[in-house]
Amino acid sequence: MPRQNRSRKNNGQKTNNINQRQRSNRAEIDSRSKFTVYMYESEQAQIEKWVKLRENIETGGDLFGLWIDHHTAVVQFVLGPGEKCRRTTVSFYQDIEYLREAGSYLTHQHGLCNIGQWHSHHRLSLTRPSGGDENTVWGNMPNLGLNRYIVFIATINGYGKSTKVSINPYLFEMNQRGACLPVESGIMKVLKGENSPFRSNKVIDNFMRNGGENYPDQKETVDIANQSSNKKKRPTLYTSKLEVWLKKKYEIIFTPGIAIDSIVT
Numbered sequence: 376m377p378r379q380n381r382s383r384k385n386n387g388q389k390t391n392n393i394n395q396r397q398r399s400n401r402a403e404i405d406s407r408s409k410f411t412v413y414m415y416e417s418e419q420a421q422i423e424k425w426v427k428l429r430e431n432i433e434t435g436g437d438l439f440g441l442w443i444d445h446h447t448a449v450v451q452f453v454l455g456p457g458e459k460c461r462r463t464t465v466s467f468y469q470d471i472e473y474l475r476e477a478g479s480y481l482t483h484q485h486g487l488c489n490i491g492q493w494h495s496h497h498r499l500s501l502t503r504p505s506g507g508d509e510n511t512v513w514g515n516m517p518n519l520g521l522n523r524y525i526v527f528i529a530t531i532n533g534y535g536k537s538t539k540v541s542i543n544p545y546l547f548e549m550n551q552r553g554a555c556l557p558v559e560s561g562i563m564k565v566l567k568g569e570n571s572p573f574r575s576n577k578v579i580d581n582f583m584r585n586g587g588e589n590y591p592d593q594k595e596t597v598d599i600a601n602q603s604s605n606k607k608k609r610p611t612l613y614t615s616k617l618e619v620w621l622k623k624k625y626e627i628i629f630t631p632g633i634a635i636d637s638i639v640t
C-alpha cells in the first residue's frame with residue numbers, strides 16, 4: 376500500500392477514534408444529573424460578607440462538606456482568605472499554610488472534606504471561571520487525587536444599599552479515563568434560616584480566626600437563625616433540618632464526631 380494511502384487510512388482511524396471518544400464523553404455528560412449544591416444560609420451570608428469587603432479586587436477561600444452522590448454536594452463550612460493570601464484584580468491565591476492547617480483540622484477533627492473553592496470576580500462581569508481558573512483547577516485535580524471539584528464564582532452588582540452578591544456554582548469533573556468533561560454550571564439550593572452547626576461551634580470558630588484575614592468580630596459572625604427575630608435564642612441542634620431532609624432523601628449517615636457539648640447553645 377502506498378505510504379500516502381496508508382497515512383490517510385491512519386488519519387481516518389485517528390479521526391474516528393477521536394469522534395468516538397467525543398461521542399462517548401458527550402453521552403456521559405448527557406447522562407449526568409444536574410449538578411446541585413446545598414448550602415446553609417449562614418455560609419452563603421459569610422461569602423457575601425467577605426466579597427463585599429473587597430469590592431474591586433479578588434478574594435476567596437475554600438469549601439468544606441461532602442458529596443452525597445456524583446452530582447450533589449453539601450457545603451457545610453466555608454473558609455475565608457488567610458492572612459498571607461495574595462490577590463490582584465484578576466487573581467486570588469489562598470494562603471496555603473492557612474488552608475493546610477484549617478483543612479487538616481476540619482478533615483481530621485470534624486469529618487469534612489475539601490470539596491472545592493470559591494473566589495470573587497467582584498465587578499468584572501464574569502460569572503464563570505476564567506480560562507486561567509480552568510487551567511489551574513484541571514492542573515491541580517490529579518495532584519490532589521480528585522475527580523470532582525467545585526468552584527464558586529461570586530460577582531457583585533449594584534452600589535450602596537443595593538449592592539448584591541451572586542454566587543455561581545461550577546463542577547469540574549474528570550471521567551474514569553482521566554478526561555476532563557466540560558465545566559458544568561449548577562444549581563445552588565440555600566437552606567433559608569439555617570446556621571451551619573460548624574459555624575456555630577465556638578471551638579471551630581476560634582481555630583479559624585487564627586490566621587484568617589479580616590475575620591469578622593465574634594458579634595458580627597453571621598447568625599442567620601437569630602438575625603431576623605427578637606425571639607429568645609433557640610438552641611442550635613446537632614442534627615439540622617438539612618441533615619434530616621438529606622437523610623430521608625439520600626439515606627446518608629452523617630459523620631459523627633462533633634462534640635455535642637461544644638456546640639453553642
Ligand SMILES: [Zn+2]
Pocket residue numbers: 494495496504505508
Ligand atoms: Zn477567577
